Amino acid sequence: MVLPERERRTFWIDGDRLRTDPVPGAELVVDGSWLLPGLVDVHTHPGTESRDLPFSDEVLRRQLTDHRDAGVLLVRTPGSAARIPAWVDQDPALPRVRSAGRWLATPGRFFPGFGRDVSEADLVRAAVEEARSSSGWCKVIGDWKHGEPAVPLEILTAVVRAVHAIGGRVAVHCQTAEGSRNAVLAGADSLEHGMHLDPDLIDRMAAQGTAFVPTLSVFGAGADRRRAGEPSAARDAWLAGWAGMLPNVRAAHEAGVTVLAGTDSLPCGTVSTEVAWLIRAGLPAQAALGAASWAARSWLGLPGLADGAPADLVAYDTDPTLDPTALAHPSRVILRGRVVA
Template structure:
């Protein structure tokens, strides 16, 4: 393969040796990409494959289809921050599917999630449950930090205890938050990623940057619901939601400018639409390159994977035109290579 590598914007050549990239020639290699733009495989850091409704059960058939949809769009790594069932072992063993970093089942305390959709636990049992999900997943757990606007968030001391216990075993904590109290508690507790972050107090952004709390705003799914909310009947819930949405884009821009790691996650169906989140991040004020990085090299680095380097994973996407200049290019990769194999 040869082309211009992003984000370095340098022309390079790579050879594939098994599932690894090499910068030295491999005997008998066949040229599969000649020119264009090369990116580390795209990443969706907030997606829930395997279910399509709260009424339908987790389905391994759906899981395979959703992951295939991601792959066909060039999304070669996903993080699943909460699912209705733990991701089965066969997913990581299937060379046709994206790499998955899972957080086990959603962890929900009474009144803070759809009943029975995740793992329902008491506040007293939450710390132990979080440790169990971390050990049974890819080193992550997902805690529902708040729920409805007129209900209290998970107490700060409880969430802090979760973070301390999970960090003690080398794990990481993602927190669903959409109220001011919930977002505040998540930041003060030191979670590793703030999911959604509606009503986030801008005064907390510098603390997020200092302690390394990433921001996954899921703008595409929230933005898609904004018009529906505006058209709904007036009331406290509607007003609260719209007020939170109005602050999202300014907070994303401020977070990025403060040095917070802002990442692209869709939280929506169909799978394979992370390009829409990149578009929203640009609308929020990120440069086209930073927004693309949030769905590629920056996200991979945050999840502990290298970019396009010697010895790195042979997971990459090629485009005929520069995707930082041509917004439509993300939807039309010219070549997709996963685990060293050409899949499209």
Template sequence: AEDPELPRVTSAGRWLATPGRFFPGFGRDVSEAELVRAAVEEATASSGWCKVISDWAADEPALPLPLLTSVVAAVHAAGGKVAVHCQTAEGSRNAVLAGADSLEHGMHLDPALLDRMAAQGTALVPTLSVFGAGADAMRAREPSVRRDLWLAGWDSMLDTVRAAHEAKVTVLAGTDSFPCGTVAGEMEWLVRAGLSAHAALGAASWTARAWLGLPGLVDGAPADVVAYPTDPTLDPDALNHPGRIVLRGRVVR
């Protein structure tokens, strides 16, 4: 984060997963009894954020709402924020009702919760590009509970993202999986979902900065600028070909 050659990183520390709710060993595996303490530890040891895995298998229960509510309350009391991975209806609902700061994926999110998200400032990071990239492969699989629920969730995600934006929910561009750094592709998916090119570009830049508490193009702010030879709101492919990158006032490309 302090390297002058690299962008700043706002980290959520290690993913926090309770038993059965993530790939073992990919994050920090904790028991439900340890989760609140671990969430505060990760938030205070990183950039003020922690990330909690709310759900995983489609046919397994999500993290209980009272526990997730306690996590959010404790982290907020410590001055931090909580991002919640959710890809089931129960997991998404619990994240909203617990007052999480962001929903990562939000698959199967009930549109009836969008007004509440907007009112409490919960952002939606739908990671459409990673789901879209895997949709054809998932359709080719043999029918199963996981496959069928995944496809049902994906088939409604574009409509949900559009409805979220119309409800004034902050929609941000996230990519989730490898290869990293494909935010330009995520912007294209947001446009497919119904966001204007201007709003989609903001979700990948100035809107995201403001939501994270970082200054934009104002006097005294760090000079972080990516410039293009053509307007990327008119030519989305321009995002893949920046003409100039300025980081902390230094031209790095």
């Protein structure tokens, strides 16, 4: 059974492509399972394990392999400590990667030296450079600490216009009301986190095609620790922002915003946890699953399960839309036409 269509279909694999016509000499590898296009994590940062350690090719390979073994066959890295090296795309055993180059951080708005530190005056030029040197994306740290100003709207708007002019796309980190507002008004292609998002901006996001990547699992994992912390303005602001995130995710989905699954956390390969959070926020199970599979692949420019599509798919013994916990336990993983797990 193929999702999302819920149709009984048969595919053959010819090289690294799916075919609907029989391929001579084919070997049966999956029978009677639920088939999904390869899973997607649209917000993950493989290659680093902490801010104290440098970007590492060894860590990058291991973490991408963790994604792959969990059925995540396409990842988007919205910012890294270093540009993703070319060998990743040349390795058939690793997931497909869509990168955004290095994080772009203006003074005081990120961990010093962890991304690419640029002045506000140089931000437009740097954004175009990162988009051109990556998979067409760039990532701007649009805000940082509570009570401190976000990247000004006019600068962020200029970034979006310049990157769009070369055919690129802009992701914006935003965790304050001003940062989320500016990202939407500037026409960013995706809000990363979107904490403190004004619900009145959701219809505008839908109209202009701004996607919402709320990374609920990483926030949810830290919520109890925040509540137990010493009272402060920053703590109270964070908790207020978290309280609004699940209702905003549901409202965004209902308004037609593209809501996508991204983990922003370690270990890699846990996108099933993010899907569970999207369901908890109020998304129907099929929509939450699509946010980590067919909808995410389409948003990143790849088809689902169709004749001529890349042979990237995962198989399950049970219907993951009826039992979302099954998503963490694929029975078969096929990447570029090869059985890898």
